[in-house]
Amino acid sequence: MAAVTTPERPVVATAVGREVERADARVKLNGQAEFTGDIRVPGMLYGAVLRSPVARARITRVDVEAALALDGVVAVLTGQDLLDMDPYYGHALRDRPIVAIDEVRFVGEPVAVVAARTLAVAEEARNLIEVAYDLQAPVASLEAAVRSDAPQVHTTRARPGFAHGLGQLPDPEGNVCYRYGFTTGDVSADFAGADVVVEGEYRFPAVYQYSLETHSVVADYRGDEVTIWASCQHPFLVRQEIADLFDLNLDRVRVVVPYLGGGFGSKSYTKMEPIAVAISRKARRPVRVVNRVDESMVTTRRHNMVCRMRTAAAADGTLLAREADFWLDTGAYADNGPRVTATAGDAAPGPYRWRSVRVDGRCVYTNTAPAGSYRAFGAIHLQWIGELQVDEIAHKLGLDPLEFRCRNLLPVGGEVRAGAKPLDADLVGDLRKVAEAIDWGAPRPPGRGVGLSVGLLAAGAHPVSMATVRLGADGGATVLVGTTELGQGARTAMAQIAAEVLALPPHQVVVRGTDTQYTPYDRSTGASRSTTVAGKAVELAARDVLASLVETAATKLDSDAPLSARDGGITDGERWISHQELIRARFGFAGGELVGQGRVQPSRGSGSYAEGPVFWEVCLAAAEVEVDPATGVVHVMRTASVADVGRAINPQLIRRQDEGATLQAIGNALFEEMHYDPEGLLLNDTLLDYRIPSTLDVPEQMTCVIVENEDGPGPFGAKGCGEGAFAGVTAAIATAVAAAGVPMRELPMTPERVWRRLQERGTVEQTGELR
Amino acid sequence: MKLPQFELHRPNSVDGASQLLTELGDDASAYSGGTELLLAMKLGLIKSRHLVDLKPLAELRGIELRPGGVWIGAGVTHREIESSPAIRAVLPPLAGMASQIANVRVRAIGTIGGNLCFADPNSDPATLLSALGARLRARVNGESVEFSPEEFIEGPYQTLLRPGDLLLGVWIPALPAGSAAVHLRMKIHERPSVTVAALVGVTRGEVVAARLAVGSVGPKVLQVELGEELRGLSGVGFSTRVRSLMALLAGSIPLLPERPESPEYQRHLVRLLGARALEAGLEGARN
C-alpha cells in the first residue's frame, strides 16, 4: 500500500502538564453555564420545606388543611405519607426519615413539603401548616450527649447503610453511633518511660461548607421511573439510595448533574434528593426544591469535636507514643460521620515513626444539624492538635521544629497504619520545600511566628470508576465520565488526559455533565479521587480507542514499526495518518466512531477502607503569622502548601485548588464557627452573621509547591490533590500562632480567644499597650 | 431569598420624593443604594410595597468644598467620598474611613445618607462625623433642620426622621488649625465591632481641645469632650491621663446586648482603640 502522509498535518502540543484554558471558563463568565436552579421542566412545581423550629420534640399534630386550601397548592407531604414505604435513608446508617415521622431531632429538620405553582404560593402555604410539638429537653452539645443519663437522640438502632465501607459496624453505645480506634505497641510503658510528655484538651468548631450554589434538586417521578436533576457530587450513589428508598430498579432512576456551584463535600452522598422525589411522587408532577443559605446550613455542616491528646518523646528527640481520644458531633443523623471518624482516627497519630499509639474516636449523635463531609475532613480535625504537640515537645527539648519533624517522619514505604497502603510520598523532601518557601530559618521580630505542619489523608475512596471515550469521524472526542464538575476543573483535566493519549488538542475533547442513563458508573467525586481514579478510567478508555486506531493504521501503513499517536493522528515515526482518515478507512464511509471503555477497580484486596487508601494525600504546609497582642488579631502573612501530585495534569488548576483550600483554612482556623444556643438553635444562620473568607483575607503570599515524582496510581503517574492544603494550612496557622507566643487549644482562633489566652499567660500588660 | 414585589417610584425632586413618601406612609421606603434596604426586604424585616428612588436626585448628590468646610449630599456613595480629591485634601481621615467600609461593591452603591438613616449601631461614619462636629441637614415636616449625629440617631435602627422626612446631606467643618482627626475601628465580623474617632487640637505642642466619639459597641454613638481633662498635657503626662480616662470611659459605656464578643473584651477594645486614637491625634496635630 502506498505511503500515506496527509499534507495538512497539524502540530499538536502535549496536553498533559499544560495550563490549558478551562473548558468551562467562557460559559461561566458569560452566565450561560447551566446549574440545577436554572432548570425548568414543563409542568414543574415549586417546593417549600417546613422545618422544625425546635431541636427535640414529639409531633402530636400536623394540620395541612389551610395550606392545601390555598389556590395554587398541588400537594403537601408529611411523615404520614411515608407509611407505605421504608422511608429511612443514610449511606452510613439508615437513620434518617425523608421528612420527620412523629418526632423531630434538630432545628431545621424537614417536617413537611409543599408543592405549588409558584414559589411564593408554596412558601405562603408552608407558613399555614400547623404543627403541634410536645417539647423535650434537647441534647444540644457533645458534653450533654455523652453523659451517662443523657436522653437518646435515637431510641431504635439504625441499620447499616449501603456505602459506609467500614466493614462490620460496632454496636452503638448511648448516643455514640460509631466508634473507631486502634492500639499498637505498649502505650503505657512508653509514656511511663518518656522524658517529655505533653497533653491537652482541644476543641474544633462546627463550620458550614459554604458554596455559592445551595443544594438544588428538580425531581420528576412518573410511573415507576424518576428523573432527578441535582447539584450532587455522587450521582451514582444518589441513584442507588433513591432506588433503595423508592423500591425502583437502578435503571429506573436517572440522575442528571449539570454544573455545580461548588460543593466541598456538602453535596456528597444524598441530601435534598429524597424530599424532592417524595413530593414529586405525591404531586405527580416535577417539583423543584432549592435551599436557601440558612437551609443549606442545617442540611449539612462540618463536625465539631472535642479531643484529648497526649504525646511522649525521649530526650534525644525521638517521638515515642501518642494517645488520642476524640468525640465528633455528627448531629441528629449520622450522615458521613462514621467515615469522618475513621479518617480522623487515622490522622490522629500523624505520619511519624511511633513505638506505640492508641486512638479512640467516637461519632456522637446530638440534637443539632447533621454533620457530613467537608474538604479534608478528619485530617483537619486532628492534624493541628498533633502538630501543636510536636512543636511543644520540640520547644521543651530545645530542638528546631523542622529538624525534629524530619528526624521522626515516616520514610517512603513506611507503615502509616497496619494493613493499609504504605506511605507513597516523600514527606521530608516536601516539608523542606514548604519551609524554604517561607524562609524558615530567617530571624523574625516579636509578634511574628512561623509554623509547619505535616499530615496525611486517606484519599481515593472506593476505587471504582468507568469511563467511555468516543472518537468521532471528524477527529473530535467526547468523554463520558461520572466525575462532577464543581469548579475544580475536572472537565478540563479529563479532556487533557484523553487528549494526551489520542494526541488531540484538549479543546477538541468534550466532557459533559453526568447523566446516569448514559454515563458509565463512577463511585463519587470526593476524597481527591477524580483525577486519579476516574482519570485513570478516562486514560484507559482513550487507550482503548487508540488501540483501534493503531490496528487500522497498522494495516494501512503495512508497517512493523511501533505506532503511536501524534498530532491528531497515528505515526510510525516517519509517516502519519490523521484519526479522521483512519476512521473513514475503518468504516468505509464518512461516518462511524470509535468507542473505548476504561475500567478501574481495586487492584489489591477489596478496596475497602481497611486496606485502602488508593493513595495518601499529603497535608503539608507552612505559614507565617503576625499576632497583635493588644487585640488578639491574627494576620496570616504567608502560606506555603505542597501539592504532591505525582504528575501535574494542569498546574494552574492545582494551584487554584491549594489557594481555595488555603482561604477556607484561614476561615476555619481564624473565624468560622456555627454558634448553637443551649436549646439547639443555630444563632448565626445568615452570611452576615456567619462570615466566610473573602478576597480581603488572602495572605500577601500564597505558594503552592507542586511536587512531581510520577509516583501516583493515576494517569501518567498522577495522584490527587485539593484537600491536603486545607488540613495542612489550618494546622500550620495554629503552629505559627503558637510560635508567636500563643499556643491555642480551640479553633477558630478569634481575636477574643487569642487575647484571653495571652491574658492567661500573662504575657501582656493589662492595658494591652502595643510594644 | 427573593426580593418581594414592590413598586418603584422615580420622583424628580426632593420635594416630590418627600411628598410621595408622606402620602404612602408606612407602606413606602426611601431607596438610595439599597444595600441595607433590599437585604432587609429579602429577609422580610422591612415590608415596603413602594420604593421611592433617591438616586437620580441631583439635590442629594455632590461633594462641595465651601468656605469653612465640606458639604456631602446624602446620596454620595462611600466610593465617591474615598476617591474625592477635595476630601482627600481637606479631610483625609474621612476618605480613609470611607475606604474601609464594607467591600468595594457595597461602597460603589452604598451612600453615606443610607448608612446614617439605617442607623445600624455597628457603623463607622456616624462616629467619625460626631468627633468632627458635623451637622446633618434633614428635611423634617417640610422644613430644613440641622442635627448633630448623636441627636439624629436615637438608637439601633432608629433616627428622628418620620415618613416623608429626608436626610439631605452632611456639613463637616474644616479641621481647626493645629488639630488632627483619627478614625480607628476593629472589624471581626461583617460589620465593625468597635469604632472610635478622636479630634485633638494643640497649641505649641500642648493639648487645647480634644473630643472622642465611640461607636459600634453601644446603642448609639457616645461623644465626650475631653478638652478640659487633657488641656495643657503632652508626652507621658498626656498618655497617663488618656489611659485613666479611657479606663473610666470603657468601664461605663453602655454596650449592646447579645454581641458575639464578651463585654470584657469589648470594653478592652474601647479602652485600647480610644487611647490609640487620642495618642495618634496628638501626634498628628503636632505635625
Ligand SMILES: Cc1cc2nc3c(=O)[nH]c(=O)nc-3n(C[C@H](O)[C@H](O)[C@H](O)COP(=O)(O)OP(=O)(O)OC[C@H]3O[C@@H](n4cnc5c(N)ncnc54)[C@H](O)[C@@H]3O)c2cc1C
Ligand atoms: C456587607 C456589608 C458590609 C458593611 N460594612 C460596613 C462597615 O464596615 N462600616 C459601616 O459603617 N457600614 C458598613 N455597611 C453598611 C453600609 O455602609 C450601608 O449598607 C450603606 O451605606 C447604606 O447606604 P444605601 O445607600 O445602600 O442605603 P439604602 O439601603 O438605600 O437605605 C438604607 C435605609 O436608609 C433610608 N434612606 C436612605 N437614604 C435616605 C435619605 N436620604 N433620607 C431618609 N432615609 C433614607 C432607607 O429608606 C433605608 O431605610 C456594610 C453593609 C454591607 C451590606
